[in-house]
Amino acid sequence: xxxxxxxxxxxxxxxxxxxxxxxxxxxxxxxxxxxxxxxxxxxxxxxxxxxxxxxxxxxxxxxxxxxxxxxxxxxxxxxxxxxxxxxxxxxxxxxxxxxxxxxxxxxxxxxxxxxxxxxxxxxxxxxxxxxxxxxxxxxxxxxxxxxxxxxxxxxxxxxxxxxxxxxxxxxxxxxxxxxxxxxxxxxxxxxxxxxxxxxxxxxxxxxxxxxxxxxxxxxxxxxxxxxxxxxxxxxxxxxxxxxxxxxxxxxxxxxxxxxxxxxxxxxxxxxxxxxxxxxxxxxxxxxxxxxxxxxxxxxxxxxxxxxxxxxxxxxxxxxxxxxxxxxxxxxxxxxxxxxxxxxxxxxxxxxxxxxxxxxxxxxxxxxxxxxxxxxxxxxxxxxxxxxxxxxxxxxxxxxxxxxxxxxxxxxxxxxxxxxxxxxxxxxxxxxxxxxxxxxxxxxxxxxxxxxx
Amino acid sequence: xxxxxxxxxxxxxxxxxxxxxxxxxxxxxxxxxxxxxxxxxxxxxxxxxxxxxxxxxxxxxxxxxxxxxxxxxxxxxxxxxxxxxxxxxxxxxxxxxxxxxxxxxxxxxxxxxxxxxxxxxxxxxxxxxxxxxxxxxxxxxxxxxxxxxxxxxxxxxxxxxxxxxxxxxxxxxxxxxxxxxxxxxxxxxxxxxxxxxxxxxxxxxxxxxxxxxxxxxxxxxxxxxxxxxxxxxxxxxxxxxxxxxxxxxxxxxxxxxxxxxxxxxxxxxxxxxxxxxxxxxxxxxxxxxxxxxxxxxxxxxxxxxxxxxxxxxxxxxxxxxxxxxxxxxxxxxxxxxxxxxxxxxxxxxxxxxxxxxxxxxxxxxxxxxxxxxxxxxxxxxxxxxxxxxxxxxxxxxxxxxxxxxxxxxxxxxxxxxxxxxxxxxxxxxxxxxxxxxx
Numbered sequence: 104x105x106x107x108x109x110x111x112x113x114x115x116x117x118x119x120x121x122x123x124x125x126x127x128x129x130x131x132x133x134x135x136x137x138x139x140x141x142x143x144x145x146x147x148x149x150x151x152x153x154x155x156x157x158x159x160x161x162x163x164x165x166x167x168x169x170x171x172x173x174x175x176x177x178x179x180x181x182x183x184x185x186x187x188x189x190x191x192x193x194x195x196x197x198x199x200x201x202x203x204x205x206x207x208x209x210x211x212x213x214x215x216x217x218x219x220x221x222x223x224x225x226x227x228x229x230x231x232x233x234x235x236x237x238x239x240x241x242x243x244x245x246x247x248x249x250x251x252x253x254x255x256x257x258x259x260x261x262x263x264x265x266x267x268x269x270x271x272x273x274x275x276x277x278x279x280x281x282x283x284x285x286x287x288x289x290x291x292x293x294x295x296x297x298x299x300x301x302x303x304x305x306x307x308x309x310x311x312x313x314x315x316x317x318x319x320x321x322x323x324x325x326x327x328x329x330x331x332x333x334x335x336x337x338x339x340x341x342x343x344x345x346x347x348x349x350x351x352x353x354x355x356x357x358x359x360x361x362x363x364x365x366x367x368x369x370x371x372x373x374x375x376x377x378x379x380x381x382x383x384x385x386x387x388x389x390x391x392x393x394x395x396x397x398x399x400x401x402x403x404x405x406x407x408x409x410x411x412x413x414x415x416x417x418x419x420x421x422x423x424x425x426x427x428x429x430x431x432x433x434x435x436x437x438x439x440x441x442x443x444x445x446x447x448x449x450x451x452x453x454x455x456x457x458x459x460x461x462x463x464x465x466x467x468x469x470x471x472x473x474x475x476x477x478x479x480x481x482x483x484x485x486x487x488x489x490x491x492x493x494x495x496x497x498x499x500x501x502x503x504x505x506x507x508x509x510x511x512x513x514x515x516x517x518x519x520x521x522x523x524x525x526x527x528x529x530x531x532x533x534x535x536x537x538x539x540x541x542x543x544x545x546x547x548x549x550x551x552x553x554x555x
Numbered sequence: 556x557x558x559x560x561x562x563x564x565x566x567x568x569x570x571x572x573x574x575x576x577x578x579x580x581x582x583x584x585x586x587x588x589x590x591x592x593x594x595x596x597x598x599x600x601x602x603x604x605x606x607x608x609x610x611x612x613x614x615x616x617x618x619x620x621x622x623x624x625x626x627x628x629x630x631x632x633x634x635x636x637x638x639x640x641x642x643x644x645x646x647x648x649x650x651x652x653x654x655x656x657x658x659x660x661x662x663x664x665x666x667x668x669x670x671x672x673x674x675x676x677x678x679x680x681x682x683x684x685x686x687x688x689x690x691x692x693x694x695x696x697x698x699x700x701x702x703x704x705x706x707x708x709x710x711x712x713x714x715x716x717x718x719x720x721x722x723x724x725x726x727x728x729x730x731x732x733x734x735x736x737x738x739x740x741x742x743x744x745x746x747x748x749x750x751x752x753x754x755x756x757x758x759x760x761x762x763x764x765x766x767x768x769x770x771x772x773x774x775x776x777x778x779x780x781x782x783x784x785x786x787x788x789x790x791x792x793x794x795x796x797x798x799x800x801x802x803x804x805x806x807x808x809x810x811x812x813x814x815x816x817x818x819x820x821x822x823x824x825x826x827x828x829x830x831x832x833x834x835x836x837x838x839x840x841x842x843x844x845x846x847x848x849x850x851x852x853x854x855x856x857x858x859x860x861x862x863x864x865x866x867x868x869x870x871x872x873x874x875x876x877x878x879x880x881x882x883x884x885x886x887x888x889x890x891x892x893x894x895x896x897x898x899x900x901x902x903x904x905x906x907x908x909x910x911x912x913x914x915x916x917x918x919x920x921x922x923x924x925x926x927x928x929x930x931x932x933x934x935x936x937x938x939x940x941x942x943x944x945x946x947x948x949x950x951x952x953x954x955x956x957x958x959x960x961x962x963x964x965x966x967x968x969x970x971x972x973x974x975x976x977x978x979x980x981x982x983x984x985x986x987x988x989x990x991x992x993x
Contacts, residue, residue, distance in 0.1 A: 360700075362693075365705065420706070421700065422701075
């Protein structure tokens, strides 16, 4: 049936890619679950048939959203002074990108968090006047003080929590290490904010800690990236805000139901980036658990599910897992199932069937290993283990080349000289720009999809 | 998994757990897999391997079927002494059968799987609660899996039976395959002179191809329809059989063009075009015509067992080719691991379709056994097949087919098993001999 009016209601589809055939005694079942949300967002994709509509908001109307921008105002932002100026300009550009009607606030972060606009624990509603006022308020931003990101996040949580909206999102910019609070303070802040709002995190310059920024993005289900040159901030902020404005539905969870005796080995998001969700399960009834996926616009993500099933005889077939997308009811009723797929196990004598590896599973197993060996290689390099670093980064070059992950291959080539990509033969570059190694580390989890 | 070889259908009964189908050892008191208390299983009645009735109506109609006689049930030995009520009535004589169903509908419907023994019995929970056959604890979800242990539940195609007076067929998933990729079609029609014609088609899906179950179903149905169209027009049965195989081949070929929804998710199954074997038999005008592509077979078992039985088909298989080319003797050829690789099949990727047909004019009465290798692997020679066929099979072909499937399951049931039986009656004064072969 033709759909002429652009719907703002996203529709979810779940596709499962797996080799369900196991040999006698086989127990491990791997599947790649592709989740696609269409019909909402800014591009107006084609709605999928047979999928229940999302009832959280009226069709034809964008969902109500609230965004808080957290700008680092620590003393280091003045070295060089262009950094503070660029941050101010980037925040202004992001404010310009706000859709009218969106609630927003700007927080200035040092060793404490301060409301820059509108103040008094409130959010402003975006229109021409409030946008102009906010940009005016940015002029007052000046650098001075320390860095305690946990306090910024807690203030943002208070501001967003007061808003009656569907999408809650934060944008965080830092240029330095989280030096003015204990690591456990940041961890506690992340734990208390997780599931309450999503947050993208950016590091500007090269004096910040990659693991801190990526941990914030991963805990709050947003993206992490480096903006090595402050001049690039405005474009990056605009894009982040556009993404946030494209979100249509929040708090979607991936629910895994498994039969008695089935053990979950891991659940990972594998595209667009690797995020291990295994430990973030919350129980949801008998033999079912929910893994958070955050908010969705028009997009597609892949998840790798690995389970261990009980042994069964040749010719047996069982459901190893039922994977569904769940939307909680804001009023506390029964959650809505958006779409679902089945992961199966079939025991066969046919060795050709049971020994073949599904190409999607093979590909993402490689992408996850790629992210891991980059981390390990860079860590080894930092600790002076150059042989270990060469081996790990060589393997990374080989994996990136074989899987067609050209962006990562390009980043790797700034850290190592590639002798032969096919065999993974590399030499460490004697001098590597800090920005290059930080870019590689920050983006190591970015994956590419299977070439089709 | 060792199942005792037995030709006694009484032992067939307890060779598998009634709860989960796990093969049992003689003397077991409980099922080793699911713990089913075997002492609670009633003694089987004599010589009734499977008792089947019409397929249950899916929804509303089922409510009407409340009396035991009309209850849609397919059970194996669950009702001592009461089995008569559940027995498949012969067409035309159906006392106690629900009046709504005509005898022919009764006979032509595929029987529900006997592996769901307790589900339809009066002692089980109210209608609608379908319990898992494996763990007997979980309900069955809409996708056909247990909500507790996840096990797949039996599907309609796992076990199918059909009887049309003079011809009967049974097909079973077997014990080692997760689905039934065999299919069959049986039918009766009349020649232009009004004399009866009986048709049986049996197909075996090629497991290494994609969607073999769809291929076999399409081929069996297309060949059957072609014969039902050409025989009443007076086409010579042998010509009709040839055309039917060509029609079946086209129908399987066309499957390759349809992109199945499941295929993209299943690259393993994507690798080659749907394919199957086909074997068919037609009895018309005193002739027995057989036709085949692949390694499914037809055997001839004379009613008078002092006469020698015979195999009427020649496999399109590696071993058969080696033997016929004189490169190996039969023992060597069948010992090779390539022995069962087939050299002819129906499917878009077949080299060249070579339908084989043969025509016989039997001079005495006998039984035509049309089967897949899931059966003949357990009764390869004509003498072994004749020994497996019950003595009264020409009088009770459905029962005979059930016993033959039981024979394959007792032997291990490594493949799907399908057999159709056509009793060929020659009037006592008749005389003649085999009349030709192509």
